[in-house]
Amino acid sequence: MRHTISVMVKNQSGVLSRVSNLFSARGYNIDSLVVGITDDPKVSRMTIVVKGDDRVIDQVEKQLNKLVDVIKVVDLTKDDFIGRDLALIKVKAEAHNRSQVMEIAQCFDGKIVDVALKSFIIEVTGKESKINAMVELLKNYGILEMVRTGEVAISRGKKVAEEAETKVKMKAGKAGQSNL
Amino acid sequence: MAKPKLKTGAQMVVDVLLSEGVDIAWGVTGGAILPVYDALYLNRDKIRLIDTRHEQGAVHMAEGYAKSTGKVGVCVVTSGPGATNIVTGLADAYMDSVPLVAITGQVPTSLIGTDGFQEADVVGITRSCTKHNYLVKSIQELPQIMRDAFFIARSGRPGPVLVDIPKDIAAASAEVEIPGKSSIPLSKFVPTPDMNEIDKMGELLKQAKRPLIYAGGGVINAGAAEDLYKFARKTNIPVTLTLMGLGSYPASDRQFIDMLGMHGSYRANMALTHCDLLIAIGSRFDDRVTGKLSEFSPHSKKIHIDVDPTSIGKNVRVDAHVLGDMRFILKELTKRAGSKDYDAWYDELDGWNHKHPLGYKQDPKGKTLPQFAIDEIFRITKGDAYVATEVGQHQMWAAQYYRFNKPRRWITSGGLGTMGFGFPAAIGVAFAHPNATVVDIAGDGSFQMTLQELAIVKQYDLNVKTIVINNKFMGMVKQWQDLFFDKRYAATSIPAQPDFVKLADAYGIKGLRAETPKETKEVLEEALTKKGPYLVDVAVDEEEHVYPMVPAGGAVKDIVLSKEHDRQKAMEERAKGPKKTTQIHL
Numbered sequence: 001m002r003h004t005i006s007v008m009v010k011n012q013s014g015v016l017s018r019v020s021n022l023f024s025a026r027g028y029n030i031d032s033l034v035v036g037i038t039d040d041p042k043v044s045r046m047t048i049v050v051k052g053d054d055r056v057i058d059q060v061e062k063q064l065n066k067l068v069d070v071i072k073v074v075d076l077t078k079d080d081f082i083g084r085d086l087a088l089i090k091v092k093a094e095a096h097n098r099s100q101v102m103e104i105a106q107c108f109d110g111k112i113v114d115v116a117l118k119s120f121i122i123e124v125t126g127k128e129s130k131i132n133a134m135v136e137l138l139k140n141y142g143i144l145e146m147v148r149t150g151e152v153a154i155s156r157g158k159k160v161a162e163e164a165e166t167k168v169k170m171k172a173g174k175a176g177q178s179n180l
Numbered sequence: 181m182a183k184p185k186l187k188t189g190a191q192m193v194v195d196v197l198l199s200e201g202v203d204i205a206w207g208v209t210g211g212a213i214l215p216v217y218d219a220l221y222l223n224r225d226k227i228r229l230i231d232t233r234h235e236q237g238a239v240h241m242a243e244g245y246a247k248s249t250g251k252v253g254v255c256v257v258t259s260g261p262g263a264t265n266i267v268t269g270l271a272d273a274y275m276d277s278v279p280l281v282a283i284t285g286q287v288p289t290s291l292i293g294t295d296g297f298q299e300a301d302v303v304g305i306t307r308s309c310t311k312h313n314y315l316v317k318s319i320q321e322l323p324q325i326m327r328d329a330f331f332i333a334r335s336g337r338p339g340p341v342l343v344d345i346p347k348d349i350a351a352a353s354a355e356v357e358i359p360g361k362s363s364i365p366l367s368k369f370v371p372t373p374d375m376n377e378i379d380k381m382g383e384l385l386k387q388a389k390r391p392l393i394y395a396g397g398g399v400i401n402a403g404a405a406e407d408l409y410k411f412a413r414k415t416n417i418p419v420t421l422t423l424m425g426l427g428s429y430p431a432s433d434r435q436f437i438d439m440l441g442m443h444g445s446y447r448a449n450m451a452l453t454h455c456d457l458l459i460a461i462g463s464r465f466d467d468r469v470t471g472k473l474s475e476f477s478p479h480s481k482k483i484h485i486d487v488d489p490t491s492i493g494k495n496v497r498v499d500a501h502v503l504g505d506m507r508f509i510l511k512e513l514t515k516r517a518g519s520k521d522y523d524a525w526y527d528e529l530d531g532w533n534h535k536h537p538l539g540y541k542q543d544p545k546g547k548t549l550p551q552f553a554i555d556e557i558f559r560i561t562k563g564d565a566y567v568a569t570e571v572g573q574h575q576m577w578a579a580q581y582y583r584f585n586k587p588r589r590w591i592t593s594g595g596l597g598t599m600g601f602g603f604p605a606a607i608g609v610a611f612a613h614p615n616a617t618v619v620d621i622a623g624d625g626s627f628q629m630t631l632q633e634l635a636i637v638k639q640y641d642l643n644v645k646t647i648v649i650n651n652k653f654m655g656m657v658k659q660w661q662d663l664f665f666d667k668r669y670a671a672t673s674i675p676a677q678p679d680f681v682k683l684a685d686a687y688g689i690k691g692l693r694a695e696t697p698k699e700t701k702e703v704l705e706e707a708l709t710k711k712g713p714y715l716v717d718v719a720v721d722e723e724e725h726v727y728p729m730v731p732a733g734g735a736v737k738d739i740v741l742s743k744e745h746d747r748q749k750a751m752e753e754r755a756k757g758p759k760k761t762t763q764i765h766l
Contacts, residue, residue, distance in 0.1 A: 014315075018307060025308045055493065062490040068312040068332060068364065 002031065003057050004083055004153045007046040007064055008071040011037065015069045019046065022067065028052060028060055032150025043071065047083075047152045076153050083153040085128045088113070089135065092142035093120045101141055108134045119144055184357045189319045189350040190219035193283065195358050196326035197227060202254050204228045204245070204611055206238035210258020212285030212298060215350035220256070230611070230640070233632040235262050237604040239269025240630070243278050244608025247591050248566060250403060252279040252333045253608065259285045260298030263344070264305065268598060270340045271309035275595025276424060277401055279338035281329050286315065288348040302344045311339030316346065319354045324363055331362030336369025337488040338401055370487055373504030375512075380500045381459075381483045382516030388457035388481075390525045391417045394440065394469075397424030397594070398462020398486060400587045402506035405429070408461065411514045416522060418529060420448040422463050423579055424594045431583035432563075437529055438538065441469040442730050443576040446536035446741060447529055449728070452477050453736045454528070460484040462506060465495040466595075467732070475735035485509050536728070536741050538580050547721035548697045550649045551577050556701055557619060557647060558582045560708045565589070565617040568606035570626030571597045573655035576726045578621045600629030603646060607633055610642040617708060620646045625654040625674055634687040637713045645707050645714045648680055651722035659725045663746065684715035693717045 009015045016035055023030050031049040038045050050060055057075065064073045076083075093101045098120075105112055105122045108130060114121035124134060128151055135143070187195070193216055197205070208231055209217050220229045232238040235257045242253030257266055263284040273280045287296040303315045312332050314325045322345070329341040385391065399408050405428045412419050412435055419429045420440040429436055438445035440452050452458070458480045463469070470476040476496060484492055484501040492501045502509050540551040554577050557567075567582055568591040569575040575592060584590050591609055593601040606620035620627075627648050637644050654672040661669055684691025692707055692714065694700040700718055707714035729740045740746045 013317075014303065014307075017304070021307050059490065059494060062492075066488070066490055068368070 001051070001053065001057075001077075003050050003052070003060075003075055003077045004081065004151060005048045005050060005057075005061065005064075006074045006076050006153055006155075007048060008038075008073075009035075009044050009046060009067075010069045010071060011042050011044045012069055015044065016046075018067055018069060019048075019064065022063055023048075023050075023060075026059075026063065028056065034150045034152050036152075047150070049151050074155070076155055080156040081153050082156060083127060083151045084125055085131050085148055085151050086123070086125045087131050087135070087146065087148045089122045089124070089138060089143060090114075090145040091120055091122060091138045092118060092144060094118060097141060101138070104134065104137055110134065184355045186353050186355050188215065188219065188353050189316075189322050189345065190215040192319075192323045192356065192358060193326055193345070193350070194219045194223050194227070196323060196330070197254065198223070199358070200252065200330045202227060202252070204230065205254040205256050206230045206232055206241045206608070207256035208232055208235050208238060208258065208262060210260075210262050210285060210298070212259035212287060212347045213256060213262070213283075213350075214285075215347060216256060216283065216285065216345065228611075229256070230636065232604070233635055234630070235265035236268060236600070237607075237630055237633040237636070239266040239280070239282065240272070240598075240601050240604035241608035241611070241633075241636075242280055242282075243269060243273055243601070244568060244591055244605030245612045246273075246278050246280060246338075246608075247276075247605070248588050248609040249612045250279075250401075250588065252281055252330055254281050254283070256283045257285070258298065259287055259302070259347075260300045262298075263302040264300055267306060267309065268596075270306055270342065272593055272596040272598045272601060273340040274309045274311065276593065277338050277397060278340065279333040280340040281333050282310075282340060282342045284342060284344050285350070286344045286346040289317070289346045290348070292346065302342065306342050309340070310342050313342040313344070315344045316349055319349050319352050320356055322349060323356055323358045327359050328362045328364055331364060332369075335366060337398075370505055371489065371503040373502050373509050373512075377500050377502045378509060378512050379516065381502065381513060384457055384481055384483060384500060385415065385459075385513075385517050390455045390522070390528075391415070391457040391459060392451050392455035392480075393417050393419040393429075393459045393461060394422070394452070394463055395419060395425045395428055395461040396422040396463025397428075398464075398506065399425055399428040400462075402462060402487070404462070404506045404510055405587045407507050407510035407514070411510050411517065414514055414519055415517045416519055417459070418451060418522075418526070420444070420451060422466070422469060422594075423592065425463065426579060426590045427584035427587040428462075430585040432585055437533070439579055441466075442471070442732070443580070443726050443728065444469075444730075445533070445538050445580070446728055446739065447533040449730065449736045449739060450532045451529055453479075455480045458482045460486075460498070461510070462486060464491045467495070470495060471730050471738075472733055472735045475737070485513075542697055544697055546697075548694065548700050548718060550574060550651070550655075550720040550724055551581055552697060553647070553649055553700050553704070553718050553720060554578050554581045554621060556704050557621065557708065560704055561617055561619065565619050565708075566591060566606070566609045566613060568592065568602040568609060568618070568620045570602040570620070570622045571599045571656075572623045572626060573651075573659060573724070573726050574621050574623045574649040576656075577649075582621075599623075599626040601626075603627060603630050603644075604633050606644050606646070607636055607642060610637075610644050611640070614643070616643065618642070618644050619708070620644060622646055622648050623655055624648055624650040624652060624677060628674075628677075631683070634684070634689060634715070638688045642713055643711060645716065647704070647707070647716045647718060649720055650677075650680075650717055651720050651724075652677065653722050655722070655724075656726070658722070662725065663729075663731075663740075680715055680717035687715075689713045689715055691715045691717070693719075695719050 246253035
């Protein structure tokens with residue numbers, strides 16, 4: 001099963017190496033790993049998508065918590081969370097199908113951020129499934145190049161990751177039912 | 181608040197060492213570590229700096245010191261090859277949870293990343309074999325890093341921490357306050373125990389009819405041997421120990437039923453298989469103990485007391501677990517536990533022991549058996565020595581036949597199984613306990629890996645008795661080749677050996693040799709009772725195998741009890757016909 005895990009880490013050099021080293025050394029399967037700064041300059045936040053059964057995910061969380069630089073580990077999968085991926089897609093756009101490509105971009109709420117004679121670059125954000133769907137459609141026109149960030153995630157409602165219990169026995173939170 | 185004094189980085193390092201109670205360190209000098217060594221030299225009346233013949237010797241000495249005292253062992257080496265030479269020791273300390281702080285010199289900050297002379301990415305190389313590591317980037321952060329390093333090394337589950345210090349930072353001067361404590365909270369390493377789980381354990385204890393305590397190295401690391409003893413004696417529950425746990429419960433006590441696992445006794449392994457409540461205390465369900473997981477202790481409920489959350493449920497699912505300070509948890513559990521009689525259970529245990537006890541038969545006119553030699557060491561030292569071992573058959577026999585009543589006397593490399601560990605580790609023990617008798621039970625293969633440290637034994641006149649159990653083979657591997665590879669001795673025979681007596685003499689140490697059982701008795705009597713270092717070469721029968729043996733990946737029912745038993749099983753297997761796949765877990 002796919003798990004989205006949010007990890008708060010100290011913003012020290014080598015932290016990213018340490019986390020990825022942990023995963024590769026123990027043979028866990030990372031689907032994606034995104035890291036960036038937070039509003040606190042001393043803290044960075046990672047979103048890691050990992051595939052595994054309950055036992056593997058349990059070990060992943062505990063092993064991460066063991067690292068000195070890790071502040072908090074939260075498995076967002078069990079609760080309601082918002083996950084977003086960002087993609088920049090350079091797609092072929094010939095004279096005869098340019099408007100179709102633009103329409104597809106519009107349907108998916110994508111923005112055209114680069115216009116060239118025979119290509120566009122479309123910037124799109126959204127759930128991974130939405131981006132996957134758009135990519136599938138654009139393949140028909142010819143994708144020249146593509147780059148994706150991988151999923152960043154945050155829990156819904158008032159619950160803040162810092163306050164979340166470390167070893168997850170999360171109660172089913174129904175805060176803010178919107179599904180944007 | 182007075183302004184902090186102007187000091188060099190090296191002096192700050194020494195200041196933290198002194199305030200952490202360090203009075204000895206081991207290492208080999210070199211260019212990048214010169215400033216630190218200079219500061220240590222200026223403080224040589226407070227910290228002894230032992231320079232060894234190889235950095236691997238230094239790190240294992242620090243390990244032996246730490247294992248036999250519970251204090252943090254310190255080793256200080258230079259950059260590049262100096263640092264890479266301690267990687268084995270760090271990995272060993274990591275696997276066996278030994279508190280170490282390793283200080284490595286590094287090229288000056290301006291040269292980092294330029295493939296400088298004796299430069300190595302030590303932090304990258306040791307990332308997966310240290311509890312944590314640091315590359316110091318500025319002199320301002322150096323004192324806090326040193327303070328944190330000691331805290332991390334000894335807190336919760338102990339382990340090795342490496343601090344990589346560039347030469348220019350060690351040589352620079354600044355006015356930086358030496359912090360009084362670590363910047364990391366203790367709660368990072370020691371969880372708060374869940375009292376509900378302790379209550380749950382108390383309930384499970386009440387219902388058990390055949391309980392078994394399975395205690396490991398964690399008891400020794402926690403300093404909880406006394407609490408374990410009180411718990412076991414109040415509850416009257418039998419105790420089995422892992423290799424790393426030996427000495428945490430007195431072997432002479434009637435409740436002790438030997439070591440369990442791959443080379444544990446028949447009684448202990450049967451107890452494991454037939455118990456209805458398995459109480460794991462400071463042990464980690466290692467594969468050498470569990471064998472085939474699907475058939476491991478199938479009828480028991482399991483409870484687990486540990487300080488490291490990653491050990492819970494990693495290999496084996498447990499029914500209740502408590503994380504936290506073991507002494508506190510054991511005290512609480514002892515309060516909730518009652519005293520029961522388990523007469524029927526003890527009868528069963530006695531029965532198994534009677535059926536297949538540990539033992540050997542020494543023919544006084546035959547070849548010396550390694551088990552006999554080790555038994556003699558036990559007898560002559562009255563079970564009271566510090567005993568280090570190398571890795572292999574002799575290690576298993578030492579675990580079986582040297583019965584420890586106190587913790588921190590048994591100094592062995594369990595998790596990593598590092599050949600060449602024992603001799604330098606014994607040296608480290610001798611520095612910690614200069615008046616004790618320190619024995620290194622060594623195989624001839626292992627001893628030749630780190631014997632250069634004989635120079636240290638001589639230089640400091642240490643009371644280290646190295647007993648080489650010499651079968652001219654890599655015994656344990658030969659045993660596997662006998663059992664699984666049709667006696668194809670690939671790279672296990674060691675015919676070209678030094679004359680160990682002449683070698684000892686060359687180092688200025690007393691050397692003795694024994695070729696017969698009678699000579700063995702005499703030679704060991706002298707070496708173990710007279711003061712001073714000894715190197716003893718005991719020729720033993722190379723055909724001996726360590727039994728019992730639960731084959732790797734096998735279940736307790738696959739246990740092999742003797743050579744005859746093994747031959748019988750092999751015939752039965754052949755009668756069954758060809759197998760589809762041969763799975764060998766090594």
